[in-house]
Amino acid sequence: MEPIIKIEHLCKEFKLKEMDVHALNDVSLDIYKGDIYGIIGMSGAGKSTLVRCLNFLERPTSGNVVVDGRDLAQLSGKELREERKSIGMIFQHFNLLMQRSVVDNVCFPLEIAGMKRSEARKKAMEYLEIVGLTEKAKAYPVQLSGGQKQRVAIARVLASDPKILLCDEATSALDPQTTKSILQLLKEINRKFGITIVVITHEMAVVQEICSHVAIIDQGNLVEHGKVEDIFSAPQSREAKRLIYQGFEKVAEMKGKRCVRIVFAENSSFEPVIGNMVLTFKTPVNILYANTRDLDGVAKGEMILQLPEDAETGEKMIAYLKNAKLSVEEMEDYESVHRIGGAQGGREEGDEAC
Amino acid sequence: MLTAREVSMIIEGIGGTLWMVLMSVLFGYILGLPMGILLTVTGKDGIRPNAAVYKVFDVISNIFRSIPFLILLLLVQPLTRLILGKSYGATATIVPLTIAAAPYIARMVESSLKEVDHGVIEAAQSMGASNWTIIFKVLLTEARTSLIVNATIATNTILGYSAMAGACGGGGLGDIAVRYGYHRWQPDILLITVVLLVVLAQIFQMTGMFISRLVDRRRVE
Ligand SMILES: Nc1ncnc2c1ncn2[C@@H]1O[C@H](COP(=O)(O)OP(=O)(O)OP(=O)(O)O)[C@@H](O)[C@H]1O
Numbered sequence: 001m002e003p004i005i006k007i008e009h010l011c012k013e014f015k016l017k018e019m020d021v022h023a024l025n026d027v028s029l030d031i032y033k034g035d036i037y038g039i040i041g042m043s044g045a046g047k048s049t050l051v052r053c054l055n056f057l058e059r060p061t062s063g064n065v066v067v068d069g070r071d072l073a074q075l076s077g078k079e080l081r082e083e084r085k086s087i088g089m090i091f092q093h094f095n096l097l098m099q100r101s102v103v104d105n106v107c108f109p110l111e112i113a114g115m116k117r118s119e120a121r122k123k124a125m126e127y128l129e130i131v132g133l134t135e136k137a138k139a140y141p142v143q144l145s146g147g148q149k150q151r152v153a154i155a156r157v158l159a160s161d162p163k164i165l166l167c168d169e170a171t172s173a174l175d176p177q178t179t180k181s182i183l184q185l186l187k188e189i190n191r192k193f194g195i196t197i198v199v200i201t202h203e204m205a206v207v208q209e210i211c212s213h214v215a216i217i218d219q220g221n222l223v224e225h226g227k228v229e230d231i232f233s234a235p236q237s238r239e240a241k242r243l244i245y246q247g248f249e250k251v252a253e254m255k256g257k258r259c260v261r262i263v264f265a266e267n268s269s270f271e272p273v274i275g276n277m278v279l280t281f282k283t284p285v286n287i288l289y290a291n292t293r294d295l296d297g298v299a300k301g302e303m304i305l306q307l308p309e310d311a312e313t314g315e316k317m318i319a320y321l322k323n324a325k326l327s328v329e330e331m332e333d334y335e336s337v338h339r340i341g342g343a344q345g346g347r348e349e350g351d352e353a354c
Numbered sequence: 355m356l357t358a359r360e361v362s363m364i365i366e367g368i369g370g371t372l373w374m375v376l377m378s379v380l381f382g383y384i385l386g387l388p389m390g391i392l393l394t395v396t397g398k399d400g401i402r403p404n405a406a407v408y409k410v411f412d413v414i415s416n417i418f419r420s421i422p423f424l425i426l427l428l429l430v431q432p433l434t435r436l437i438l439g440k441s442y443g444a445t446a447t448i449v450p451l452t453i454a455a456a457p458y459i460a461r462m463v464e465s466s467l468k469e470v471d472h473g474v475i476e477a478a479q480s481m482g483a484s485n486w487t488i489i490f491k492v493l494l495t496e497a498r499t500s501l502i503v504n505a506t507i508a509t510n511t512i513l514g515y516s517a518m519a520g521a522c523g524g525g526g527l528g529d530i531a532v533r534y535g536y537h538r539w540q541p542d543i544l545l546i547t548v549v550l551l552v553v554l555a556q557i558f559q560m561t562g563m564f565i566s567r568l569v570d571r572r573r574v575e
């Protein structure tokens with residue numbers, strides 16, 4: 001099957017007076033129809049630049065973006081505008097027309113497409129119903145909450161019947177509750193209309209909540225990509241680990257000790273495995289952390305075990321756990337990874353580091 | 355008290371001033387609005403940046419705005435005569451007023467349109483909107499409140515210029531103020547014309563503000 005979005009050796013440079021900024025270095029990625037693809041990274045990593053290259057709001061310096069078989073760089077201005085109608089985009093700050101009512105905002109793409117006013121209104125109302133805002137049709141954006149504004153933006157984007165929906169930090173300006181409901185709406189849209197969704201975010205929670213796949217961007221480089229489940233169970237890159245370990249910051253005991261992180265499907269019986277292991281080796285292990293996370297609707301359990309000091313027993317235990325079909329990962333670089341994250345004081349202030 | 359002749363002269367003066375000002379605003383916008391749009395669109399952060407075009411209109415507007423109005427009035431007299439056959443009276447003053455107003459209006463329009471949130475323009479682009487659609491359905495409509503406020507300011511500036519034109523036989527209330535109030539020293543007429551000019555300015559101001567508020571949907575009712 002051909003990917004619906006094919007990104008090939010994408011590079012983007014911004015030439016500034018003082019210096020050149022390499023926002024993207026040789027990024028290649030395939031996104032398939034029906035995927036919800038998360039793109040995650042720190043602030044300044046190049047996420048927005050990447051997603052803006054997917055509809056050519058930003059022209060790449062080199063490399064190709066092929067959408068549904070069409071190389072965007074080859075299109076004329078008119079053809080590109082036509083193509084953009086099938087690539088919707090929603091934004092962190094909603095970007096609604098403030099002087100138009102809600103229903104007229106949703107009508108806007110239909111007007112661009114040249115639809116008759118009465119027909120456009122009818123269609124707009126249908127989309128407002130999908131996002132649950134029928135009663136706000138006549139209101140103006142200023143009268144809406146953030147979550148409602150994003151719903152209008154989603155209805156507006158749906159009105160042009162897109163194949164692809166790009167979301168640039170669409171939930172970053174919203175509280176956790178509203179974020180959840182918007183993410184649920186996106187998921188529903190993905191299922192109901194088969195729209196491929198690309199989600200830009202700096203929060204692992206967003207990826208866990210709705211994405212089927214994830215790409216991790218660090219300083220303009222694609223460092224890791226694949227199924228969310230795989231990356232969650234066995235992160236390879238330091239950046240991926242840092243994102244996944246974000247939740248463990250409070251586990252202070254972990255410092256300077258040999259720990260492993262194990263991941264299991266929630267229904268798999270991990271307790272007897274650990275119990276049996278302790279019995280087999282006649283050595284206790286310390287459970288430092290245990291949690292279940294919801295990955296795209298599938299519950300995943302994770303646990304951090306502190307292994308005994310004795311290196312040999314530790315090795316054997318890891319082998320034992322692997323043998324029991326659990327995904328096991330040594331956290332020896334937890335500290336260094338953690339230090340990188342910690343030194344920058346969290347993801348928001350990560351800017352300057354790049 | 356004023357004689358009947360003087361009263362009818364003042365009423366005529368009001369008519370002359372209104373005619374001059376409103377026609378100049380009209381022609382000023384016919385020239386200045388497209389120029390302001392062009393400045394916005396071709397500017398560095400515009401939707402179709404073009405340094406050369408921007409520079410040309412930038413320079414034109416700066417030159418005309420830096421010429422004092424009274425000098426401009428004299429400079430364009432030959433042009434006025436060419437267009438209207440005479441170079442005095444209210445109608446003739448419309449020509450220099452328009453020429454003074456257009457570049458000023460262009461700048462006002464540019465600053466209003468630049469206030470439009472870039473994200474909204476980008477959203478329109480992401481929907482496949484053409485530049486024309488963006489100009490008419492995003493820039494001009496989203497900036498309408500600011501455009502109207504600025505039109506109000508422009509109208510009152512032109513009102514001020516029109517009174518100045520009175521000094522050179524420009525017609526309207528300014529002309530009466532200069533001829534009766536100054537040359538013949540009739541302070542009552544001077545006072546009345548000044549009061550009338552102030553009242554006109556107030557009326558323009560209030561009307562403009564009223565309309566701008568009427569069309570603004572960004573307020574919570
Ligand atoms: N128009 C531009 N001109 C110059 N530099 C830019 C421009 N847009 C982005 N950059 C630079 O490119 C790099 C990547 O920026 P980008 O906005 O893609 O990051 P991001 O991952 O979306 O970050 P955030 O999470 O803060 O939105 C940054 O160093 C930024 O300064």
Ligand SMILES: [Mg+2]
Nearest residue numbers: 047048049169
């Ligand atoms: Mg961004």
